[in-house]
Amino acid sequence: MGNVFKITELRYIPRWLVFFIDISIISFSLLISNLILKNLNTEINFIEYHNEKTVAVLAVNILFMVLFKTYAGIIRHSTFFDFFRIVWSSGSTLVVLLGFNFLAESVWGKSVYVNPVLFFFFFISTFLMFFFRMATKQLFKMLMDPKDSSSKIRIAVVGVDEESVSLANAIIHNRRHPYQLTGFLSTRLDSKKARLLGHTIYNKREFIKANNLSNQIDAVLIKENMPKQEMEEWTNLTLNKGLKILKAPVINKMNEGGIIGGIRPLQIEDLLNRKPIKIENGEVKKRHFSKSVLVTGGAGSIGSEIVRQVVQFNPSIIVVVDQAESPLYELELELLERFPEQKFEFVLADISNIYRLEKLFEDYQFSTVYHAAAYKHVPLIEKNPHEAIFVNIGGTKNLALLSKKYNVNRFVMVSTDKAVNPTNVMGASKRAAELFVQSLQNSSDNTTKFITTRFGNVLGSNGSVIPHFKKQIEKGGPVTITHPEIIRYFMTIPEACELVLQAGTMGQGGEIYVFDMGTPVKILDLAKRMIKLSGYTPDVDVKIDFIGLRPGEKLYEELLTDNSTTIPTHHEKIMISRDPVMEFEEIEILCNQIMRAAIKKDRLQVVKILKTIVPEFISNNSEFEVLDKTPEHEVYQ
Structure with missing residues (x-):
């Protein structure tokens, strides 16, 4: 059983496999587009060259897939950047084929492809390739999490700015770490019904009034570079709710995995720290x-x-x-x-x-x-x-x-x-x-x-x-x-x-x-x-x-x-x-004088001379208070 393939051990889908799947998707998309056109009873030019026309479309699309490297991204970390690469590839294919149609009409008086087919092909292929990536990403999330989500620390991230979103994404993408994103906390009042990364945004008023937050949130995550006054305010609110408070490092200092590893409980030093002196x-x-x-x-x-x-x-x-x-x-x-x-x-x-x-x-x-x-x-x-x-x-x-x-x-x-x-x-x-x-x-x-x-x-x-x-x-x-x-x-x-x-x-x-x-x-x-x-x-x-x-x-x-x-x-x-x-x-x-007294281990004499050197020295809660009751300190030579 040790040799049995486990998807949880697969770090990413090989690029050649992604490339092959994308080719299958565009082939399927072209087939669907032609079927739609067939049902519309539209006249097709050069029908005797159907196979050649199909190969040409696929060849052009594959060429742009290679140029824009649509297959290069790690599928389980797909973002809208990968979507834009697909759009550029499919869009360039559409533009080239429309241009070829224009030339064909100029030379032969009729187009080679039916324009609606090209548009159907563009939209269907783009949607399916991106859907494949999102579905695979979600599948990896479900299968590669080694921990029961019930054992994870449920975290609400403070803020809805870009850095907060990046922290949230780091938590989502690093499933092996003991954190689970449950929402966001914000001072904004216009985000009551909005959702971010599929999670609820709680404004501060809701956070203060809520009495059952411990059923939804275990800890609040703040940023290292948060202003001290704001950090103090969120800390007080969080502790009053009986929740833990965690601190994340500055996001531009380390990679995604390092950010999660750098999350730690807030220390008292973080709250007492002030802006340091600027050194020349x-x-x-x-x-x-x-x-x-x-x-x-x-x-x-x-x-x-x-x-x-x-x-x-x-x-x-x-x-x-x-x-x-x-x-x-x-x-x-x-x-x-x-x-x-x-x-x-x-x-x-x-x-x-x-x-x-x-x-x-x-x-x-x-x-x-x-x-x-x-x-x-x-x-x-x-x-x-x-x-x-x-x-x-x-x-x-x-x-x-x-x-x-x-x-x-x-x-x-x-x-x-x-x-x-x-x-x-x-x-x-x-x-x-x-x-x-x-x-x-x-x-x-x-x-x-x-x-x-x-x-x-x-x-x-x-x-x-x-x-x-x-x-x-x-x-x-x-x-x-x-x-x-x-x-x-x-x-x-x-x-x-x-x-x-x-x-x-x-x-x-x-x-x-x-x-x-x-x-x-x-x-x-x-x-x-x-x-x-x-x-x-x-x-x-x-x-x-x-x-x-x-x-x-x-x-x-x-x-x-x-x-x-x-x-x-x-x-x-x-x-x-x-x-x-x-x-x-x-x-x-x-x-x-005091050094000589110290060498002799004469404790009272040591303190007597010390009180002569420092007249404002008045002992408190000490055996040496007796020395302060005499009108003058005797100093022995």
């Missing part, structure tokens, strides 16, 4: 082309994306430094495969080891340093404050001093909004690092431009809230939130890295660049939306628990200090924060 590629490329670039924390979320963006500008070498062995190795494999022409150096090192770093500065003479290495998890750092001192302050100090010593053109530090009016050790350590970097700008013999970028939470970064919520939802809950009123700013990883690159281009030294991050997001609303996007009902299918603020955590983050002033730049989304600064001599003494 000319300036950015000028800063990196044929230059040596160092990226610290290069295996992390931000650092690795900086590397991926910098490589587009053809630097002479990118040195990637990180102390996380496995992520660094995985990044090495990825980058060497994606960018085989680019020269990389992957270095396993701790930035708190200045001797290890100095060898890199000696060997590579960096033009630009992107400093993204840092400890960032607030609760862990609150328990281990000395580690933040070693890496966030000491590591930054090492890199900044080496950049000055080796005349690096630009040093760009990645900071955080938690450095503003910090309530935890992590944020305060980053603010201290900012102060040290800024202080070097006007220090003696400095030629390096020291620049800081400051932004909020990054979507999808390692350890961030969204991947954490996803894991909790996959396990069935509960989703844990520290406080019902907690809010955060969010941005995408590409946005964050574009800001870093642009700041490195714009900065003249000493600036802290902040980003217009839009409206902050309530974490409770974020969790509820993620649960709904996963197909569940909050507090019914997946419970939400409030666990209380963690040590050092606050309800909202800020991008500017109380004493800062904001200066606009030529980018409407990028501003300069003029924060209070410290002299290099002063901050250097304090950094040396």
